[in-house]
Amino acid sequence: MALPLKYHWRNLFVRKATTVLTILVIAAVIGVFTWVTGFNSALKSSLAVASDDRKILVLKRGSTSETNSAIPVDEYAKLNQLTEMARDPNSNEPLLSPEMMTQLSRPRIRDEGKTWGNIAMRGVTDAAFKVHSNVKLISGRQFSTGAQELIVGATTARQFSGLNIGDELQLGYSGNREYTIVGTFSASGGPMESEVWGYLPSLLNSYNRTMYSSAALRIKDGVDPERVLKEIEGPAIQMSAWTEPAYWKAQTENIGKYLVVTSILVTAMALAAIFSIANTMFSMVAGRTREVAMLRTIGFSQTAILAGFVIEAVFLSVIGGILGCIGCMAWLAEMGNTKDMFGASSFTSLAFDIHLTAWTVGTALAAVVIVGVVGALVPAMRASRVAVISALREP
Amino acid sequence: MPLRVVYLYRNLTRNLSRTLLTCCAVALPMTIYVLSMAVIKGIDRFLDNSAKQLRLVVGHKTSIINPLPRGHRAKIEALDPTHQRIMSICGVRWIGGTVQNEPHPLSTLAVEPDTFAQTFSDYYLTTEEMADWQRNRQAIIVGRATAQRFHWNVGDRIQINPSVPPYTPFEFKVISTAPKAIDPITNICRLDYLEELTKQAVTIVPEDWKLQGWVSFFFVKCGSQADVDHFRVAIDALFAHSPDETRTQDEKTFINEFIKQQFDLPRNLMILASLTVFVAIMAAANTMSMNLRDRMNETAILKSLGFSGRVIFGLIQTEGLALCLSGGLVGALTPYVLFTYSPLRNFTVPLIQTLEIQPIVCVQAMGIALVIGMLASAWPAWVGLRLPVISALRNLE
Secondary structure, three states, X not given: XXXXXXXXXXXXXXXHHHHHXXXXXXXXXXXXXXXXXXXXXXXXXXXXXXXXXXXXXXXXXXXXXXXXXXXXXXXXXXXXXXXXXOEOOXXXXXXXXXXXXXXXXXXXXXXXXXXXXXXXXXXXXXXXXXXOOOOEEEEEOOOXXXXXXXXXXXXXXHHEOOOOOOOEEEEOOOOOEXXXXXXXXXXXOOHHHHEEEEEHHXXXXXXXXXXXXEEEEEEOOOOOHHHHHHHHHOOOOOEEEXXXXXXXXXXXXXXXXXXXXXXXXXXXXXXXXXXXXXXXXXXXXXXXXXXXXXXXXXXXXXXXXXXXXXXXXXXXXXXHHHHHHHHHHHHHHHHOOEEEEEOOXXXXXXXXXXXXXXXXXXXXXXXXXXXXXXXXXXXXXXXXXXOHHHHHHOO | OHHHHHHHHHHHHHOHHHXXXXXXXXXXXXXXXXXXXXXXXXXXXXXXXXXXXXXXXXXXXXOOOOOEEOOHHHHHHOOOOOOOOEEEEEEEEEOOOEEOOEOOOOOEEEEOHHHHHHHOXXXXXXXXXXXXXXXXXXXXXXXXXXXXXHOOOOOOEEEEEOOOOOOOOEEEEEEEOOOOOOOOOOEEEEHHHHHHHHHHHHOOOOHHHOOOOEEOEEEEEEXXXXXXXXXXXXXXXXXXXXXXXXXXXXXXXXXXXXXXXOOOHXXXXXXXXXXXXXXXHHHHHHHHHHHHHHOHHHHHHHHHOOOOHHHHHHHHHHHHHHHHHHHHHHHHHHHHHXXXXXXXXXXXXXXXXXXXXXXXXXXXXXXXXXXXXXXXXXXXXXXHHHOOHHHHHHOOO
């Protein structure tokens, strides 16, 4: 027979100070845990969009990102010999997009322009919208070919100022070409939503360039991407090629390292919370030895007593966990949930929004339950093994 | 006095599991605090060193990836014909790079060799290293952490694949691992060697890549802070409305912008450290309140025997302080010993290699532990001080 849940719930309020202090410890730890999980999850979901292994990014051999890659037009033309390239069903044109990568600096909205970020600016042609098929115009209109017009990724428009439809930017190598923003696009929340796009020939001209930075291509269904990568890297083409997920994984490797460091520190904090819960539960057990003996006398089993104390710890933890999640939500609401970080070698910002999704909150609450159970296990075992006769004799 | 010490000792050991758990609950946050502060202080030292060097960084106004013509150097030098306010100018070109079969990118800069040593005097090159640097165009100064990672030693011939055209492997000779430089990662090679190797590439790579006669940044070493402030404005004014306008910042601001875009580690660690201190306060306060409740009767008896409220207050406070100081001591000394004396130091992970836990951070952590102890036992000690003896004795079980 199990003890009623009401009994455990009421026990939490017998020692209010201890309960409140333990809840605050858990809330602080879970607040941080939720933020780190939310950050990680936002980054992963952004990268999950860029996980199309039918899309291949081609760079100049030896370069580490699109920023420092330069592909002469004649070398780019060699890619046309790839027989595995998918073709547009209407025009039968190969799905191959020449692209140029440069940067522009804009002030961040969240700190009212105190700091600036480097935003990736991609020069593209119509082919890009067929290769990067998740890029869709969501407001305004498409840039006109030949005109100095731009469309802006929705995430980057939210992060940086001066990137709204109608805004004008002084761009070009010497900052003397006036570009107008005419539209906003979505890339399903992926890394390309952190970019600004313009017409390739216009941007090449504005930045005094004749070479492309990279090429993106789509391969036919059923073709092994590894085979295409080898062919591009082979003697006939001699360029370096990445599948889209591999490229973005490499570019965000630095962010992953920071997250590992933070996660280690949060784990240490969680251990401190476990010790705190254990302390509270030991105190609860010590204060209720006679009560436990009484419960055993009237027929409650050792397992019921053990489970009872664990349930109390879980109650305590879940309340702390919920408070921690609310605290994290309040922090994000107050301090802003938008983040942007440098890519490993692109030197451009990857922007994303941290949202507390059901999965993030669920993970936090699952973690807090584990913390509660681990913290309560030893004290609960001690409680379940109380020697009934001697405990009842105690004053 | 000895009686109080004995009483304190007995109080701390009468519920050993509670004392140990509290010590751990304080020690862990203190460890996090010490590690976080060590990283923050390391970054601060780096930034402070940059500020002390009185260097300006001149980059292209439109973007950090647009290069500047090397001719800018002479124009900037002409701003100070006396050479008393602008001590030296060094053009720097980023070449990144990778090592064969190693995907992680390197940080490698090609610098103008004639002014490097004067502009970057914080590399503390020896006379012999200086002679090697001047004599050998293939000379490279490798960051000590990078050298350790790839087992490079002075005298070794190494190959780096640059991340810029012509992308073919460059051969270098290691002349120093810059043991005293504050940056343990970055490698420094000669710009004239880079330009010599890229000369051939110019025939195949169009001019727009700007392989010859261009640099990513100029580092301008000034004579005083007033000169830094003056030339920060004067240099940008000099190139205003030219095809290659500049954006000049002091080196500290320039580096700080990069740090802020890389996870903003100092700010995030500071928040984490503050929260861990909060966790430790709550955990210790919990223990002290449990102790007070368990010993309420005992406290009442002590008072009835004639011990004053102030003595009770002192006893509870001392217990809280001793408890937290023990936790603080363990929490602060563990990372200090681990990162100073253990083999962990030899791990070729830059964050670990560069992590220096200064004794002052440990002392600060122990100071914070004492404050935690004081705060955690404040309420129980106050209750002890104000405890009405009669009603407390009435509640004797």
